[in-house]
Amino acid sequence: MSSLGKEFTKGIFKENPILIIMLGLCPTLAVSTSASDAFGMGAAFTFVLLMSNIVIALIRKAVPEQIRIPVYITVISAFVTIVDYTMKAYLPALSRSLGVFVPLIVVNCIVMGRAEAFASKNTIAASLMDALGMSIGFTLIITILGAIREIFGNGSVFKQAIFPSTYQPFLIMILPPGAFLVIGFMMAIQKWLSDKGGKR
Amino acid sequence: MISNDLGLFLIFFSAMIVNNILLIRFIALCSFFGISNNLQASAGMGMAVIFVMVMSSSISWMVYHFILIPFDLTYLRTASFILTIATFVQFTEMFIRKYAPVLYRALGIYLPLIVVNCAVLASAFLAIDYELNFIKSVIYTIGVGFGYTFAIIVFAGIRERISMAPVPKYFKGYPIAFITASFMSLAILGFKGLFGL
Numbered sequence: 001m002s003s004l005g006k007e008f009t010k011g012i013f014k015e016n017p018i019l020i021i022m023l024g025l026c027p028t029l030a031v032s033t034s035a036s037d038a039f040g041m042g043a044a045f046t047f048v049l050l051m052s053n054i055v056i057a058l059i060r061k062a063v064p065e066q067i068r069i070p071v072y073i074t075v076i077s078a079f080v081t082i083v084d085y086t087m088k089a090y091l092p093a094l095s096r097s098l099g100v101f102v103p104l105i106v107v108n109c110i111v112m113g114r115a116e117a118f119a120s121k122n123t124i125a126a127s128l129m130d131a132l133g134m135s136i137g138f139t140l141i142i143t144i145l146g147a148i149r150e151i152f153g154n155g156s157v158f159k160q161a162i163f164p165s166t167y168q169p170f171l172i173m174i175l176p177p178g179a180f181l182v183i184g185f186m187m188a189i190q191k192w193l194s195d196k197g198g199k200r
Numbered sequence: 201m202i203s204n205d206l207g208l209f210l211i212f213f214s215a216m217i218v219n220n221i222l223l224i225r226f227i228a229l230c231s232f233f234g235i236s237n238n239l240q241a242s243a244g245m246g247m248a249v250i251f252v253m254v255m256s257s258s259i260s261w262m263v264y265h266f267i268l269i270p271f272d273l274t275y276l277r278t279a280s281f282i283l284t285i286a287t288f289v290q291f292t293e294m295f296i297r298k299y300a301p302v303l304y305r306a307l308g309i310y311l312p313l314i315v316v317n318c319a320v321l322a323s324a325f326l327a328i329d330y331e332l333n334f335i336k337s338v339i340y341t342i343g344v345g346f347g348y349t350f351a352i353i354v355f356a357g358i359r360e361r362i363s364m365a366p367v368p369k370y371f372k373g374y375p376i377a378f379i380t381a382s383f384m385s386l387a388i389l390g391f392k393g394l395f396g397l
Binding site for chain 2: 022023024025026027029030069070073074077078080081084085099100103104106107108109172175176177178179180181183184185187188189191192195
């Protein structure tokens, strides 16, 4: 059981997909203009990664080695289509602000990477824990990034104002350059933290 | 916003500079940070992306308008585009290896990487989303491809200089690269609003 727990926590800290493995950067930076958009993206991503990891772990013995990549892509794109159409039907506003990034989950390197590196070689239970950990790590970072940008750029978090109305929004934070700037600082802080942890 | 009303030049300019795919739209960042520590590799990747992007998004446009729409299958868009691109890249690789070995040596190693390059898929999606006609969608994709090449070459040049500069310890490597990208993005943002784009 302890190894399943390890598969779960490694995605959140030690092998965080965004800060350490540097995968899946495109949606991270593009949709993190507000905390709620970022969280919506995290949820969509979690569903796709979870379902495709489970299915790929189920069929891993039936798929011939040579055609595994097209098979994985087809499985992933089926789940991406489900998310895309569900979101369009029930959450049209979120779907509009996420735009092309929902169908682009299909080429998200994290999903493909986990399918290839983990789900194709491990049992369903282990793949499930791996997918859960990775998605939580992804959702956590993208939501923090969205919250930081929204706080400085708009003076609010999850659309709730936190500063008095006299606050002058730091507009650059919600424009594209702000995303690069904040993730750069987050990576530097992460390096500093892991360095401090290593010395102890 | 890009639409059918704009002239060809404005579509090209908007796709290349104002809505630069890397610095403003944040698409294909994995290759942007992964490959840009080498100027020559960046240029090679840029050329390969332009070629594959233009060809595969023209094919996707035809697949969408001549197959998916008449048979009312538009919900298969994601799956059919990614398979079209993967097949096309495989086919190109085999064709170039046999008939243009010089080109193959220049582009060869980048071609397999392009299947997972989101810029190719994204430009096919965006050309459909903007409801462009065929000619305009080709021009649009050429613009996107040149924008990608332009940004990645400039960025690779800057990173070669940064590797020799004194950078604070914890900012070495990726953090400083992101902050550099932030300033490049700021510079490109200055074009926003030009010609009303």
